[in-house]
Amino acid sequence: MxxxxxxxxxxxxxxxxxxxxxxxxxxxxGAKNAVTKMVIASLLTAEQCTLRNVPLLGDLDLTIKLCQGLGSQVQLEDHTLTIHTPEVGETRISTTVGGLNRIAVMTIGPLLHRCGEVSIPRPGGDRIGPRPIDFHIQGLQQMGAKIVERDGLYYCSSAKRLHGATIKLPFPSVMATENFLITASLAKGVTIIENAANEPEIIDLIKLLQKMGAIIELKVDRRIVVEGVDRLRGAGHTLLSxxxxxxxxxxxxxxxxxxxxxxxxxxxxxxxxxxxxxxxxxxxxxxxxxxxxxxxxxxxxxxxxxxxxxxxxxxxxxxxxxxxxxxxxxxxxxxxxxxxxxxxxxxxxxxxxxxxxxxxxxxxxxxxxxxxxxxxxxxxxxxxxxxxxxxxxxxxxxxxxxxxxxxxxxxxxxxxxxxxxxxxxxxxxxxxxxxxxxxxxxxxxx
Structure with missing residues (x-):
């Protein structure tokens, strides 16, 4: 209601x-706009990740429930969160959790890397005008994802390992940039994100991914270059304010x-x-x-x-x-x-x-x-x-x-x-x- x-x-x-x-x-x-993306980034590895200075928010609760539904083991004590996903036991994200905001679209890359398939509901979020996920879908398709929308769900699959691509964003979308950073970290080859967003929360996400073993370089003119690696490890990180x-x-x-x-x-x-x-x-x-x-x-x-x-x-x-x-x-x-x-x-x-x-x-x-x-x-x-x-x-x-x-x-x-x-x-x-x-x-x- x-x-x-x-x-x-x-x-x-x-x-x-x-x-x-x-x-x-x-x-x-800690930053609301950073914590949920970092929780999703932890799905890239089977090892444990620890996030400190975590804000206790409704959006974080939703993201934790989403990850637990996939098989993540999560502990939240005071403002420190540990998340460990040794195996992904479920690749369908429920509408009751994933349909309440747009965070589910961030799971496509990690779950395609680990399982080769995932389905997510059409996203919701704040009523401040259209916030389509077209940028996300098009970029992921460039990286080899097969995505079909049917009956309010996006069905995503990849027969092979996702690969690098040159993705030019029509607008410096923060969430799309974060999505491609997370996905490209394990993709085969080099991904270039052109016209990328460079907000402080994105830099903080890059810091976490680098600790996990990702190779990410910030170039001039809003370009970010990601050299994909074969695996990522667990890491700890303290969020910015x-x-x-x-x-x-x-x-x-x-x-x-x-x-x-x-x-x-x-x-x-x-x-x-x-x-x-x-x-x-x-x-x-x-x-x-x-x-x-x-x-x-x-x-x-x-x-x-x-x-x-x-x-x-x-x-x-x-x-x-x-x-x-x-x-x-x-x-x-x-x-x-x-x-x-x-x-x-x-x-x-x-x-x-x-x-x-x-x-x-x-x-x-x-x-x-x-x-x-x-x-x-x-x-x-x-x-x-x-x-x-x-x-x-x-x-x-x-x-x-x-x-x-x-x-x-x-x-x-x-x-x-x-x-x-x-x-x-x-x-x-x-x-x-x-x-x-x-x-x-x-x-x-x-």
């Missing part, structure tokens, strides 16, 4: 009273005019975000252990902002930053170039009192796939505008976080429903906010 069909009286929700300045210190968890969580908590600090130290926030993964803060005259202090974010009493100036592939301004930062812009002085512009339908959440912000307009025109300079395609992918925000507490329904992870941020700085009380999206993508976000002084309560309904 979707949340829109669920009676509000039975759904758990956050009860948030705004206006409380956040103060103190919390630690940033979650840059999205760091951004969310930093913006919450500015919105509430607080002062917060984020331990384990990493400057190198946040360079573009920190540069944007500097342009808005927002204060932060970096040291070897983390970053302190400290607000001022006056509203920051407006800004023009464009999302882009790394090292540009991350699309996942757009939603929380738009909330911040509702409190900036003047007219700000946000141009979204990664997803065509990621401003749906702004209708809820308008309901709270924000002045936001959406446009199909490209309001920016970054080359955009959506030019003249009638997608509402540009946003104009006028501020500062007082926000009012209200009842909110979360459609996806990042929009949901923006609703929480808006509620934290709004006048009065908000009820935020659909919190399973938050728990899927953030580790105990409500507890961390409470530790910093926020008035946020999780209400469980029968």
């Amino acid at each position: 979707d949340l829109v069909d669920m009676p509000v009286s039975t759904a758990p929700y956050y009860l948030i009273t705004g206006g409380m300045p956040l103060r103190g210190e919390v630690s940033i968890s 979650d840059r999205n969580e760091a951004v969310s908590l930093a913006i919450a600090t500015y919105l509430t005019r607080g002062d917060v130290y984020l331990r384990r926030a990493q400057q190198d993964t946040l360079l573009t975000f920190l540069n944007t803060l500097s342009k808005m005259k927002l204060r932060f202090e970096v040291d070897d252990e983390g970053i302190r974010f400290c607000a001022t009493d006056s509203p920051p100036p407006a800004i023009a902002l464009e999302t882009d592939v790394h090292p540009g301004f991350m699309t996942d930062w757009q939603q929380p930053f738009t909330v911040l812009l509702t409190q900036a002085e003047g007219i700000s512009v946000v141009h979204e170039t990664i997803y065509e339908d990621r401003f749906g959440y702004t209708s809820a912000l308008r309901g709270m009192g924000a002045h936001i307009g959406l446009y199909t025109k490209c309001l920016g300079e970054v080359p955009c796939r959506f030019r003249e395609k009638e997608h509402m992918h540009s946003c104009v925000v006028r501020g500062p505008t007082p926000l009012r507490g209200t009842k909110l329904f979360i459609p996806d992870i990042r929009a949901g976080c923006s609703y929480i941020l808006a509620a934290l700085c709004a006048e009065g009380t908000s009820e935020v429903y659909g919190i399973e999206h938050i728990e899927r993508g953030y580790e105990e976000l409500d507890a961390k906010l409470r530790a910093l002084g926020a008035k946020i309560e999780k209400v469980e309904n029968a």
Whole structure:
């Protein structure tokens, strides 16, 4: 049952009273966008892998269940995960687990290498516009996979060992790049990924694969070259910190005019975000252990902002930053170039009192796939505008976080429903906010 069909009286929700300045210190968890891919990468070997600084998330739970269904032995203690798959006992991924997000597509390469066949359900995921797996399917077919879609399932097989190929991505897709890195590590010969994504989480995955024995080189002009090896071994790895969580908590600090130290926030993964803060005259202090974010009493100036592939301004930062812009002085512009339908959440912000307009025109300079395609992918925000507490329904992870941020700085009380999206993508976000002084309560309904 979707949340829109669920009676509000039975759904758990956050009860948030705004206006409380956040103060103190919390630690940033491991990266959500890295951990699930590393768990899948462990399927490449029959030896044990150990992952440290693992975030405890709903997405990780789903990935663990998926791997256990294939035969993996998994232990999760505190924030350390060990996974061992000496044999793959099942090659069909169930719809109940694999259909809830897109992680199942990442299993095709490992299971073809180990078993020669696999079937996966058509993937699901956040409702932020189409996120097809065409790039994945086409690239895997270039490497020798035979893939047929029938009755909502993809049936995949390979008579021989997968082989290297030159794969040119039409767009620097993060997940497709990760998929080809994992698959190419055991493919025969050399694989060249052209127009590859190079996000910090991808570099962290490469570090794990190299520890397992993979040979991967980063070239100029977004090229990654993978020389396939005959076998991979088990390895241990400590995950990088979650840059999205760091951004969310930093913006919450500015919105509430607080002062917060984020331990384990990493400057190198946040360079573009920190540069944007500097342009808005927002204060932060970096040291070897983390970053302190400290607000001022006056509203920051407006800004023009464009999302882009790394090292540009991350699309996942757009939603929380738009909330911040509702409190900036003047007219700000946000141009979204990664997803065509990621401003749906702004209708809820308008309901709270924000002045936001959406446009199909490209309001920016970054080359955009959506030019003249009638997608509402540009946003104009006028501020500062007082926000009012209200009842909110979360459609996806990042929009949901923006609703929480808006509620934290709004006048009065908000009820935020659909919190399973938050728990899927953030580790105990409500507890961390409470530790910093926020008035946020999780209400469980029968």
